[in-house]
Amino acid sequence: xxxxxxxxxxxxxxxxxxxxxxxxxxxxxxxxxxxxxxxxxxxxxxxxxxxxxxxxxxxxxxxxxxxxxxxxxxxxxxxxxxxxxxxxxxxxxxxxxxxxxxxxxxxxxxxxxxxxxxxxxxxxxxxxxxxxxxxxxxxxxxxxxxxxxxxxxxxxxxxxxxxxxxxxxxxxxxxxxxxxxxxxxxxxxxxxxxxxxxxxxxxxxxxxxxxxxxxxxxxxxxxxxxxxxxxxxxxxxxxxxxxxxxxxxxxxxxxxxxxxxxxxxxxxxxxxxxxxxxxxxxxxxxxxxxxxxxxxxxxxxxxxxxxxxxxxxxxxxxxxxxxxxxxxxxxxxxxxxxxxxxxxxxxxxxxxxxxxxxxxxxxxxxxxxxx
Numbered sequence: 001x002x003x004x005x006x007x008x009x010x011x012x013x014x015x016x017x018x019x020x021x022x023x024x025x026x027x028x029x030x031x032x033x034x035x036x037x038x039x040x041x042x043x044x045x046x047x048x049x050x051x052x053x054x055x056x057x058x059x060x061x062x063x064x065x066x067x068x069x070x071x072x073x074x075x076x077x078x079x080x081x082x083x084x085x086x087x088x089x090x091x092x093x094x095x096x097x098x099x100x101x102x103x104x105x106x107x108x109x110x111x112x113x114x115x116x117x118x119x120x121x122x123x124x125x126x127x128x129x130x131x132x133x134x135x136x137x138x139x140x141x142x143x144x145x146x147x148x149x150x151x152x153x154x155x156x157x158x159x160x161x162x163x164x165x166x167x168x169x170x171x172x173x174x175x176x177x178x179x180x181x182x183x184x185x186x187x188x189x190x191x192x193x194x195x196x197x198x199x200x201x202x203x204x205x206x207x208x209x210x211x212x213x214x215x216x217x218x219x220x221x222x223x224x225x226x227x228x229x230x231x232x233x234x235x236x237x238x239x240x241x242x243x244x245x246x247x248x249x250x251x252x253x254x255x256x257x258x259x260x261x262x263x264x265x266x267x268x269x270x271x272x273x274x275x276x277x278x279x280x281x282x283x284x285x286x287x288x289x290x291x292x293x294x295x296x297x298x299x300x301x302x303x304x305x306x307x308x309x310x311x312x313x314x315x316x317x318x319x320x321x322x323x324x325x326x327x328x329x330x331x332x333x334x335x336x337x338x339x340x341x342x343x344x345x346x347x348x349x350x351x352x353x354x355x356x357x358x359x360x361x362x363x364x365x366x367x368x369x370x371x
Contacts, residue, residue, distance in 0.1 A: 002074070033245055053202060068127065072178050075178040089116040095358070103305075104175060104354040106166060107266070108157065108182045109235070117157045119262050122175065124353040127308050132318045133352035136259025136268075136347050140327065142337040142368035143168050147179040151332045151368065162296070173345075175353050176362030179297050188235075188293020189228035194284050195272045197225045200264055204253060206237050207244045235262045255338060263320050269329070321348035329370035339370050 101125065109119035120137040139154035145168065147155030153172070157165040166177040192198050201223045208217040214356045218231040226234060238258060273285065297305070313317070325340035342362035352357045 011145055028147050029087070036039070057248055058115045062229050065118050067300075069103070069298075070103060071103070071148055073308060096356050099126070099357050100356050103127070104353060104355055105179050106162075106169060106177045108180060109161060109188065109262070110182060110184050119259070120154065120165075120169075120216050121259070121262060122169065122177070122353050124175075124355060125308075127307070128371050130308075130312045130317050132312060134318070134320045135323055135348060135352050136256075136263055137169065137173075137323065138255035138259065138327065138338040140255060140336055140338045141172070141325075142329065142331040142339050143172050144368060146325070146332065150242070151334055152337060153171075162294075171366050172368075173349060174360045175349060176355065179296070179301070180295060182294040184292040185232055190288045190292065191269065191285070192226070192228035192231045194288060198231050198265060198268045198272070199223065199354065200231070200234065200261070200268060201227045202234060203257070204250060205246055206234070206250075207246065208237060209241060231265055235265055237261070251260070256322055256324065256327070260320070260322060267314070267320075269317055270309075270318070274310055274314060275322060289345065319352060321337045321352040323348060326370070331368050333371065335366070337370065342367060 021124060022201045046100060048215060105125065106115045107119070107123060110117060120139060121137050124133040126132070137153065139152065141153040142151050143153050143156065145151075145156070147158065147160075149317040153168055153177050155166070156168045162180040162182060166180060170176050202219050202221055204221050206219045207216050209215070215233065215236065217237050219230075219234060235258075237253075238255075239252050239253060244250075295302075323340060323345045325338050325344065327336060327338045329337045329339040331337040331339065346362065346365075354360055
């Protein structure tokens with residue numbers, strides 16, 4: 001009988017207890033579901049907070065990993081031909097030191113149809129003060145060493161490569177060169193086109209044709225926006241053809257003015273590059289860089305300088321100077337060499353590209369004396 005009673009009670013108690021725990025949670029869930037828009041908002045808000053935190057962590061971590069590059073040691077780096085140039089193996093002389101965070105680069109434009117450099121631009125980057133100084137070195141600048149019987153500085157690149165060209169610049173002008181960046185002209189064209197063209201002020205009518213190089217330069221004086229091909233033609237212009245009516249009038253446009261034009265184009269391109277805020281654009285730039293540019297900068301070094309360059313005010317932080325000299329001199333029997341007087345170029349060197357804490361003097365220079 002007792003067993004029968006327990007069996008009878010069990011089915012009566014179960015229905016009373018089961019609905020209670022099942023009913024209450026379901027009611028609570030229904031209440032929460034009614035506030036759907038608020039739930040979405042808070043979920044999105046939390047997502048933004050998490051993403052922001054991740055960005056901060058990644059940025060701080062990257063900043064910690066990307067450190068300022070060390071100043072490379074100067075001195076002979078091998079590969080040269082001809083008499084050795086005595087370059088001080090130390091990066092300092094007695095009583096003079098490199099300023100912290102100041103780096104010197106040489107930007108090289110490769111010539112078409114030869115192994116020479118078509119443009120040589122020295123850039124000094126003062127990272128702490130966010131300042132950039134620039135000078136152009138005429139490719140016919142006379143140097144003490146002879147390259148394939150040629151005493152001109154661009155022959156150093158053709159004869160031995162960028163490392164020895166860096167030596168020649170340091171020996172001749174007293175300014176150390178830490179890194180080189182060699183740009184193929186096809187890369188220059190691709191970069192300008194990727195940026196949507198470049199606006200420059202052309203100082204004179206240009207009319208020049210060279211069928212051998214398939215080079216045809218025809219522009220009117222004035223400000224205009226150029227494509228990559230057109231910009232390449234403008235920076236390569238030296239003078240009109242002799243058959244041009246402006247041939248004699250344009251003789252004032254020497255390697256000095258040519259260097260000024262090249263620096264104008266580089267500055268305008270830099271302004272556009274630092275204004276990029278698009279990931280696809282940046283990736284396109286990296287593709288161009290990897291394909292057309294050679295450099296002794298490491299990937300980490302490039303990342304450091306790229307992040308620092310974004311802080312430079314392109315309107316006020318970039319200055320330029322011109323090395324005034326004689327481009328009609330004869331050196332070692334070669335005509336049309338570029339030579340200088342120390343007093344004429346020292347102010348520009350010290351103002352634009354001197355990385356030391358003391359001024360350069362005439363004793364630091366090794367300038368060729370014409371025949």
